[in-house]
Amino acid sequence: MHSQLYPFVAIVGQEKVKRGLILNLIEPRIGGILLCGEKGCAKSTIVRALGALSGVKIVDLPLNTTEDMLIGSLDFETAVRDGRRAFSGGLLERADGNILYVDEVNLLPDSIVSTLICASVSGENLVEREGISYRHSSRFALVGTMNPEEGRLRPQFLDRFGLYVPVAGECELEKRTEIIRRRLAFEKDPVSFVERYAQDTEELAERIAKARKRVPFIEPDPAVRELAANFAAQAGTEGNRCEIILIRTAAAIAAYEGREYINAQDIKEAAEYVMPHRRRQTWEKPDEQGSSEQPEQENRQQQEQSRDETEQSPNQNSMPDYRHDEEGQQDGQEMETSGVQEFERPDGGEEQLEEGEQIYLLSAIPSAPRDRLLRKGSGRRSKSKSGTNKGRYAAFTQHKTPKQRDLALDATLRTAAVYQKDRRPTGGVLAIDESDFRYKVRENHVGATVVFVVDASGSMGASKRMKETKEAILSMLYDSYQKRDKVGMVAFRRQQAEILLDVTSSVNLAQKKLQQLPTGGRTPLASGLFQAWQMLKGRRYKDPEMLPILVLVTDGRANAPLWSSDPVEDALKVAGQIQADHIQSIVVDTEQDFISLHIARQVADALDATYYKVDELRGEVLKSMVKQETRRAALLD
């Protein structure tokens, strides 16, 4: 099946992307490239156009790939015909010596990613399954495209991409019009469009072929090696992989430029491709708002890295533990009620509205499931083996579970195939024995249902506290968006809690409701917790396998009781019930006053929650939510 491909040489702009890909054609051992950037920038078009420039094949790894198709499996037809176990190669075999291309690589399921990493590290594919033992070479350049808004990559996986190029659209009007012009011309008459660029294509292909021949003879001299090592050391990268790829890339650059030696400039240029995704992240607190001024691309790269780093700390164990000073807390309790009442006037004061302006990356991922139950759902927060017949078919197993009777026909048939010669000597319909049965293992991403309980009382209006709070929640919402969680939101202020947003998968809606939330009035903490609890209970009733998470954001200055006369007592009581109900909680304490009352900490303990101070959450600043007006204004000038 061939459709006309847009010619590589006809692509306007995107010079770095093009060069990065060409370097990979010249020196395949660079190990591929990750193109990371906004949608609609011809990322896929450029990659697919590569085929015309060299003999290399572009092998597609589609998102629906099952494990056996990647690794290879028993050859069904041979087995039936000859009763012999033969190996039928998978994508890893086809990719050997070629380019393995994954579009939307960040959406690839985990099981496939692991297999890929494995093969890419060892350069071969070792098959031990379905009665087959087989080994073949699998050296490929891994080319991936991704839109960072949609999710992250594991750091080990990130490292498998030799080069990294951030992609953004062209902003110059002239280039933009040329892009439209060429695209329309191509779509109108692809054949003559391709012909028009045939000569340029040929010239480029020749230049690449020459460089390919030259590159094995390029030896880095000691000065160059030292420079590469320096670059790697400065960036704090792990291992020596980075230097080796630096030198290979520099050699490819030199060869492409028609030289037979590497100069310092080559190494510098190579570093722009090799280093960005390998730089080790240091966890410094970003200086307040200033860091949002970074150029966007830079920002995106860092965002990429830091996300991956955060993902490495997978569970609660790595979270800071603040419980050691529990005693001090107890002491503080005596004075707190009076303190709260002093702080807030009985009438609660006026309403204020403060909007959050920045989204930052959470420096700790505040929620991960504590159990490994079979769960269902379609989010991405945690991947579980699905106990239902939903989810993607990832692999197969010999073991039937009571809930899972979803026959993996392909695997069953392969198992039965080898015995056919004995079972049906005369031919005809395949004879399948019960022992041949194989079952589908489905993989599903379980989304959490996160209910945010937001303190919007008067005390939160003090000194920009609400702005910080909103930023914290926005950041958590952003996290939820990437993990496809469902979110709900309860706010408490004045006399009682109100449901701002019932549980929905529209994180956007949650964000809007949050920004419009004013502060003012008393702090009915218990009522807020109670509402959230009811909400989560209701959801769990509908969907028993979802992962309920409660996120309480408060300064803890409870002063409106729910049942009794003691507001704090009531809050602790609800908290205890929530904990007993196996709902996982996170408490974000926004208290920053000189005299701390630590009530939020107590509530956290009653909830058995993970506890954070609001500034502990703050990671890399992701994005200043500056509106587009500036850009528009610039154009109108």
Add this chain to the structure above:
Amino acid sequence: MERNVYPFSAIVGQEDMKLALLLNLINPALGGVLIRGEKGTAKSTAVRGLCDLTEEIDVVKGCAFHCQPGRPPLCADCEGNEHPETVRYRRRVVELPISATEDRVVGSLNIEEAIRKGKKEFEPGILAEANGNILYVDEINLLDDHLVDILLDSAAMGVNTVEREGVSYSHPSRFVLVGTMNPEEGDLRPQLLDRFGLVVEIRGEQDLALRSELIRRRLAFERDPEDFANQWRPEQAALREQIRRAQESLDQIVIPEEMYLDAAKLGVALGVDGHRADITLLKTAQTLAAFWGDGAVARNHIVKAARMVLPHRMRKLPFDNTDGLPSDLEALLDA
């Protein structure tokens, strides 16, 4: 079955939605329509009504992908076939229910062939059926995530590549993707949003006269669908003719130099991601000119097209609150 379809031209109001659907019918390369809005606004009726407006085409007989000879891309079988036998075929609406399983969507191993003959063959799925047709996903925002990813992949490439259940196969899958959603139940991810050529927002007609007309027609249709269809035959025929002419003239529509600049200007000024918006904007304007019977793309086409092409692409991050086009696009263009 066909006589029970409510005639497209009899739909009252919802002009934006109707226009967006017709433009895609004329030029399938526009990239589909996403209809955002409340229930009971004739979304499904309009989509189902589209087929009656298309001309029959010649497709290869027995081909699961309805390949049109001489119109690449063709499937592997049709590609090698120099003089295939053809049959008449009317484009249809292929529905993708949100409960669909992945194997039905992308296709899977043909079990019968495998068991009877011990052969490994590909059993085409919904994406095969959708090739050359309209793929309709009601409530697309409720579709399982991994299915959305697959749709996104195929819609972008026009090819469905299958690597599963022992089958390795790829076939053309070019379709006009029409999705509907109720924004209150959750949003589509920006990535998928961007793949929709046009997006229209709809709400129930507020005008009383229109509302009562709507009820009157609906009741008439339900009382006697055949008679109703007969009544609307002239309008349907006129619309069909308009579409046919538009399709014929599409390639001849001139795009003046300034219009390229206009499209790019809007893209830059509104801060849309990438270039898909610019390209779709101009293609939509061109199709609009063809539909309205104009010979060249002009400012009014661009402005009208921008309302359908740009709003959903203006967001930079999931939480950017920059929805809504500025009301005066002309001023922006004259700047």
